[in-house]
Amino acid sequence: MGQxxxxxxxxxxxxxxxxxxxxxxGSEVVAAQVEPVLLGDDGSASEAEVFAAAGRLIAxxxxxxxxxxxxxxxxxxxxxxxxxxxxxxxxxxQVLKFELDEALPFDIEDxxxxxxxxxxxxxxxxxxxxxxxxxxxxxxxxxVTAAGFDPREIGVAPLAYAVxxxxxxxxxxxxxxxxxxxxxxVLVAGEEVTTSRTILRGGRxxxxxxxxxxxxxFHLAEQNKHREGLSGRVGQILAEALKPLVREIRNTLAGHVxxxxxxxxxxxxxxxxxxxxxxxxxxxxxxxxxxxxWGVALPATAAASGSIAAEALVLAHSLAxxxxxxxSKRLNLRRGALAFRGDTAxxxxxxxxxxxxxxxxxxxxxxxxxxxxxxLVGAAEAQEERLKQETLRxxxxxxxxxxxxxxxxxxxxxxxxxxxxxDAFEVLVELSKRIPTTVVHDIELLDIKPKRVTIxxxxxxxxxxxxxxxxSEPGDSDEDREAAxxxxxxxxxxxxxxxxxxxxxxxxxxxxxxxxTHGERRxxxxxxxxxCP
Numbered sequence: 342m343g344q345x346x347x348x349x350x351x352x353x354x355x356x357x358x359x360x361x362x363x364x365x366x367g368s369e370v371v372a373a374q375v376e377p378v379l380l381g382d383d384g385s386a387s388e389a390e391v392f393a394a395a396g397r398l399i400a401x402x403x404x405x406x407x408x409x410x411x412x413x414x415x416x417x418x419x420x421x422x423x424x425x426x427x428x429x430x431x432x433x434x435q436v437l438k439f440e441l442d443e444a445l446p447f448d449i450e451d452x453x454x455x456x457x458x459x460x461x462x463x464x465x466x467x468x469x470x471x472x473x474x475x476x477x478x479x480x481x482x483x484x485v486t487a488a489g490f491d492p493r494e495i496g497v498a499p500l501a502y503a504v505x506x507x508x509x510x511x512x513x514x515x516x517x518x519x520x521x522x523x524x525x526x527v528l529v530a531g532e533e534v535t536t537s538r539t540i541l542r543g544g545r546x547x548x549x550x551x552x553x554x555x556x557x558x559f560h561l562a563e564q565n566k567h568r569e570g571l572s573g574r575v576g577q578i579l580a581e582a583l584k585p586l587v588r589e590i591r592n593t594l595a596g597h598v599x600x601x602x603x604x605x606x607x608x609x610x611x612x613x614x615x616x617x618x619x620x621x622x623x624x625x626x627x628x629x630x631x632x633x634x635w636g637v638a639l640p641a642t643a644a645a646s647g648s649i650a651a652e653a654l655v656l657a658h659s660l661a662x663x664x665x666x667x668x669s670k671r672l673n674l675r676r677g678a679l680a681f682r683g684d685t686a687x688x689x690x691x692x693x694x695x696x697x698x699x700x701x702x703x704x705x706x707x708x709x710x711x712x713x714x715x716x717l718v719g720a721a722e723a724q725e726e727r728l729k730q731e732t733l734r735x736x737x738x739x740x741x742x743x744x745x746x747x748x749x750x751x752x753x754x755x756x757x758x759x760x761x762x763x764d765a766f767e768v769l770v771e772l773s774k775r776i777p778t779t780v781v782h783d784i785e786l787l788d789i790k791p792k793r794v795t796i797x798x799x800x801x802x803x804x805x806x807x808x809x810x811x812x813s814e815p816g817d818s819d820e821d822r823e824a825a826x827x828x829x830x831x832x833x834x835x836x837x838x839x840x841x842x843x844x845x846x847x848x849x850x851x852x853x854x855x856x857x858t859h860g861e862r863r864x865x866x867x868x869x870x871x872x873c874p
Contacts, residue, residue: 345371347402348661349395349411349485349492350654353386354378354522354544354613356394358402359637359657363665370658373639374398375649384522384545384559392484399489408493410660411485413674415499415526415539418473419445423456426465433468441472453478453679455672460533469535471497471672478674493681494663494673499526499537501659504666506530514597516605517635518590518624519656520544520614525586526656527593534602538593542586544614550582551575570618580623587627594628609635611655763847763873765789771847772796775840779804780833785864794848794869799862800833834865847873 350357360372376398378386421444429436437456442449454472461467478495485492502517512531519526521543529536544566552562555578569575594605608630610621615634625632636651637658663671675681729739736749763771768789776782786797831839838851850870857864 344408344664346661346664347409347490348657348659348663349409349490350657350660351391351395351411351481351485352378352521352613353391353524354380355653356391356398357654357657358398359654359661360402361658361661361664368662368665370638370640372402373637373649373654373657374402375653376401380559382559384548384563388480388484392488395485396488408664409485409490410494410496410663411481411492412496412498412501412656412660413473413477413481414524415497415537416524416541417477418471418497418674420497420500420537421470421472422459423468423470424465425468427461430466437468437470441470445472447474451475453674453676455674455676457670457672469672471500471674473497473674475677475679478679482675482679491681492675494671495675496660496663496672497537497674498656499528499539500535500672501656501663502526502528503530503535503659504662504671505655505659513607514603514605516594516608516630517655518608518610519612520586520610520620521612522614525590525612525614527590529594529597529602529605532603534597534600536593536597536600536602538589540586540589540593542589544617546586547579547582547614547617551578554578566617570620571623572619576619579617583623587624590624591628605630608632611635611652613650613653615652616650765874768794768847768871768874771844772841775844776837777840780837781805782833782837789874791874792871794871796867796869797864798867799859799864800837802833802858802861802863804833804836834863834867838867841867841869847871 344363346361346363348359348361355375355377357376358372358374359370361368362371376394378394379390380386421441423437423440425433425436425440433456437454438449441452441454445452449472451474452472453475454470456468456470459467459469481495482492499519502519506515506517514529514531514534517526517528517530522545523541523543525540525543527536527538527540548559548563548566551557551566552559555562555565557565565575566579571579598604608624608628610624610632611634614620621632621634634652635655637654639649639651639654725741728741732738732740732746736746740746740749769787772787772794781801782798783800784796784798786795788795834853834856838853841848842851848869848871852868854866854868
């Protein structure tokens with residue numbers, strides 16, 4: 342789910358607005374509008390006319406937004422890098438207030454300031470600070486609020502472009518030159534050293550020079566400037582008028598290198614003045630650098646109309662993109678008494694979204710639990726039906742009560758643990774003990790399974806004579822001697838059957854199949870019903 346953010350560029354020639362939808366995968370321009378400011382005969386415009394144009398633009402935009410960003414001009418803010426000891430970070434606001442008060446031409450109590458951390462070193466913490474007069478920031482807050490939107494943040498115009506520039510170690514620095522009506526913003530970014538400046542020269546100076554040279558009204562000179570550009574006689578006049586601006590841009594780039602930055606290899610040209618024909622080539626020749634026009638990718642409807650210059654919307658786009666930056670990396674002069682008061686509504690919307698998400702998760706959990714419950718109920722019903730069928734088959738009636746089934750199945754025996762009386766090894770031991778030594782017995786197959794034992798073996802046709810002579814001992818009673826005499830009368834297979842049938846603890850029935858004679862030996866198979874293993 343994305344959020345709508347508006348970037349509002351309060352230009353002195355026209356007010357520009359770009360509405361972005363910010364999402365997890367980036368941003369998308371959903372609307373872009375420009376509203377001209379009513380200018381005087383000399384091309385000047387009052388602050389009231391700028392805010393009136395902003396009101397007309399916002400009303401025409403007809404787009405709800407969660408936040409709106411705008412900025413003070415670069416000449417209305419003081420930017421300064423301050424290095425503080427690491428121990429001072431815990432009371433940074435009080436320390437900065439003292440440090441900035443010493444460097445400002447006005448009282449710090451009449452100003453608002455903000456800071457962002459730029460890095461840490463052995464010397465301490467490096468901070469980029471921005472200070473502006475409270476009355477200037479308040480005028481923007483009141484003017485934009487009266488136009489229909491309460492701005493969430495107010496940044497500093499020349500620093501806004503950095504959000505759209507690739508930055509990081511090893512990145513070549515890029516210069517942004519935004520030529521406006523009264524001012525030209527210059528920003529060099531893309532590496533550790535950042536340089537920004539607002540030059541108080543712009544398109545109005547070019548039009549004024551052209552009007553003076555041709556003795557034309559300001560509005561006609563403006564039309565000639567945009568129609569002819571830097572070509573012909575008009576181009577010669579404009580080229581001469583551009584020299585002071587180009588000189589200041591060149592000095593700014595040189596100052597960047599002097600401050601420890603890398604040399605700029607590329608310049609991005611934007612702003613309303615960038616639309617002047619041939620300006621990019623002229624600037625490239627004068628600076629000896631690659632100059633490219635930089636514009637905003639407009640929606641299809643706005644691009645098709647052709648009434649909006651993409652280069653003029655860069656600042657508004659960058660202001661809207663500030664919302665995607667981490668709060669600790671962007672300057673905001675709406676602080677103290679001017680702090681944004683709409684956070685309650687913003688938090689209410691966020692809480693509503695969180696509640697909706699929580700309800701969705703809870704609903705999914707309830708649905709999943711109910712589905713699992715229905716599966717278990719179905720399985721229980723199937724097991725109960727199977728139990729009814731089995732009890733009907735065994736007891737003649739359908740039963741589901743555990744106690745009744747236990748009573749019918751054999752009293753307390755049903756509750757006994759299903760542990761065998763003897764395991765297969767113990768059955769084997771009993772077999773070896775109980776088969777008499779008087780029988781010459783060779784087992785070919787011994788298969789011990791639950792409830793059944795199978796023996797297939799060969800025996801001699803007669804008992805061993807040696808054992809027969811020793812069947813009685815001096816200590817035996819008359820009954821023992823009589824039993825031993827009876828055993829001598831049995832065949833080997835019958836004797837084995839008799840001895841094994843005495844193992845009543847496990848064996849319940851013993852059956853001997855057909856006995857076959859093989860010379861002096863006999864083969865037989867014995868099947869035993871057993872209670873164990």
